Amino acid sequence: MTTDAARTPGGTPGRAATPRRGGWIRGWDPENRDFWEHGGGRVIARRNLILAIVSEHIGFSVWSLWSVLVLFLSPETGHDFGPDDKFLLVVTPTLVGALLRLPYGYAVTRFGGRNWTVFSSAVLLVPASLACWLVQRPGTPLWAFLAVATLAGVGGGNFASAMTNIAALYPRRLQGWALGLTAGGGNLGVPAVQLAGLLVIAVAGDTHPSYVAALYLPLIVTVSLLAALKMDNIDAVRTAPGAQRDALASRHTYWISLLYIGTFGSFVGFGFAFGLVLQNEFGATPLQAASWTFLGPLLGSLSRPLGGLAADRWGGARITLASFGGMAAGAVMLLIASGQSSFGLFVAGFTVLFTLSGIGNGSTYKMIPAVFADRAGERIAAGHDATGAFAEARRLSGAVIGISGAVGALGGVAINLAFRAAYGGGSGSGAPAFVAFLAGYAVCALVTWRVYGRRRSRPGPAGPSASVERFPTHV
Structure with a gap:
C-alpha cells in the first residue's frame, strides 16, 4: 500500500503511511481526515474490522460452548452431573477467559493485530477438538470435563485483542460505532453456538453433543x-512500555471497570447460565431450554452497537x-416471576436484562x-502540548480497554457463582441471586451518576465557572 504523505489535523506534514514491511503499516493516522478518506485509511480499517469481528465471534462461540454442552449432559448420555457440577463447568471457561484478557490485549501491542488474530483463532482448534472427543465418552469423570472447559477459556481472550486492535484503527469520532460493532459481532457468538445446539437437538436429538x-x-480453520x-x-x-501501569494509576480505570462488571459481566453471566437456570427454575428439557437460550444473547x-451509537449522540x-x-x-x-412461577414473565425479565446489558x-x-x-483537554488548557496530550490519551485508552474488559468478564464469574449458590442446595429458586443482581445494578447506577453524571467546573478565560454541566455529551 502506498499513500501520499499524511498530514496532522493541524495541517503540518506528518508521518507517511508506508508500504507493508513484514505485515506492518507504518504512519497510521486515523485522526487525519485526508488520510482517512483519501489515503486508504477507511478501506484498510474496514477490512481489518470485518475479520476481527469474525475471529472474535468464533472465539465467543468456543468460549460459551460449554453453556450448550451442559444441556446434553444427563444420565441418558452417561454423564450424571448435578446442578453444582454443571454450573462449575460454565464458570470455569468464564474465569479463564477473563484472566486471559489482559495478556491478550497486551499481545496485540507486542505482536500486531494480524499476527495475534491468526494465532488466537488457530488455537481454538484445541478446545473445540477435545470437546468434540470428550463428550462422546460416557462415564468420563468431572475433572476431565473441567480440564477441557478450562481450555475453552482461550476464546474469551479474543475480545480484548480485537477491541485493542480496532480502537487503534479508527478515529475517536467513530470509535463508539466501531467498538460497539466489534463487541456486538463478537457477542453474537454466544447465541450462534446456542442456535447450533438447538439445531443439533432438533435434528439429531439430545444425545449427540459432539456435533455442536x-x-x-x-x-476456525477458515478464519x-x-x-x-x-x-x-x-x-x-x-x-x-508501562501503559497498563499508568492506566492502573488512574481512578477512571477502576470506576469504568466496575461499570463494565455490571454490563458485560451481566451479558456473559446470563448468556452462559440461562439454559441451566431454565432447567433448574422450571424443569425445562434440553430442547425447551435450547429453544429460549439464544434469544437473550442475540x-x-x-x-x-446501538449503545455505542447512542453514546456518540447523547453521551456515554x-x-x-x-x-x-x-x-x-x-x-x-x-x-x-420466580415467586409466581411465571415462565413468560421470567423470560421477559431476562430479555430486558440482555438487551439493556448490550446497550x-x-x-x-x-x-x-x-x-x-477530556483529560487531555484539561492538560492542554493547563499549557501542555496538544499532540503529546492526545497521544497519551490514546495510549491510556487502549490500556484501559484491556483492563476493563478483563475485570468486566469476572462479573460473569460472579453471576454464575451466585446461581450455583442459589440452585446448588436444591431450592429450585434463583431469588437470592436476583436480589444480589438488583443491589449490584443500584451501586453501578450510583457510581455512574456521581462520577460521570456531572462535569466539574473548569477555569475559563474569565475565571472559574460557577456552572456545572450535567451529563456532558462527550462523556
Whole structure:
C-alpha cells in the first residue's frame, strides 16, 4: 500500500503511511481526515474490522460452548452431573477467559493485530477438538470435563485483542460505532453456538453433543487462513512500555471497570447460565431450554452497537445510567416471576436484562476514549502540548480497554457463582441471586451518576465557572 504523505489535523506534514514491511503499516493516522478518506485509511480499517469481528465471534462461540454442552449432559448420555457440577463447568471457561484478557490485549501491542488474530483463532482448534472427543465418552469423570472447559477459556481472550486492535484503527469520532460493532459481532457468538445446539437437538436429538463442537472446526480453520492473508499489523497499536501501569494509576480505570462488571459481566453471566437456570427454575428439557437460550444473547449482541451509537449522540454517562436503571427493573421482574412461577414473565425479565446489558456495554466502552480525551483537554488548557496530550490519551485508552474488559468478564464469574449458590442446595429458586443482581445494578447506577453524571467546573478565560454541566455529551 502506498499513500501520499499524511498530514496532522493541524495541517503540518506528518508521518507517511508506508508500504507493508513484514505485515506492518507504518504512519497510521486515523485522526487525519485526508488520510482517512483519501489515503486508504477507511478501506484498510474496514477490512481489518470485518475479520476481527469474525475471529472474535468464533472465539465467543468456543468460549460459551460449554453453556450448550451442559444441556446434553444427563444420565441418558452417561454423564450424571448435578446442578453444582454443571454450573462449575460454565464458570470455569468464564474465569479463564477473563484472566486471559489482559495478556491478550497486551499481545496485540507486542505482536500486531494480524499476527495475534491468526494465532488466537488457530488455537481454538484445541478446545473445540477435545470437546468434540470428550463428550462422546460416557462415564468420563468431572475433572476431565473441567480440564477441557478450562481450555475453552482461550476464546474469551479474543475480545480484548480485537477491541485493542480496532480502537487503534479508527478515529475517536467513530470509535463508539466501531467498538460497539466489534463487541456486538463478537457477542453474537454466544447465541450462534446456542442456535447450533438447538439445531443439533432438533435434528439429531439430545444425545449427540459432539456435533455442536464439530460444526466449528472448519470455521476456525477458515478464519485463521483469512486473517493470515487479509489482515494487517499497524504501528499505532503498539503502546509504550508501562501503559497498563499508568492506566492502573488512574481512578477512571477502576470506576469504568466496575461499570463494565455490571454490563458485560451481566451479558456473559446470563448468556452462559440461562439454559441451566431454565432447567433448574422450571424443569425445562434440553430442547425447551435450547429453544429460549439464544434469544437473550442475540438481543444483547444486536443492541451493543446501538449503545455505542447512542453514546456518540447523547453521551456515554447518560446511556449507561439509563441502562442500569432498566436492568434493575429487569431484576425485579425476575424476582416476581420466580415467586409466581411465571415462565413468560421470567423470560421477559431476562430479555430486558440482555438487551439493556448490550446497550450498556456499548455506552460504557465509548466512555473510555471520551474520558481520557477530556483529560487531555484539561492538560492542554493547563499549557501542555496538544499532540503529546492526545497521544497519551490514546495510549491510556487502549490500556484501559484491556483492563476493563478483563475485570468486566469476572462479573460473569460472579453471576454464575451466585446461581450455583442459589440452585446448588436444591431450592429450585434463583431469588437470592436476583436480589444480589438488583443491589449490584443500584451501586453501578450510583457510581455512574456521581462520577460521570456531572462535569466539574473548569477555569475559563474569565475565571472559574460557577456552572456545572450535567451529563456532558462527550462523556
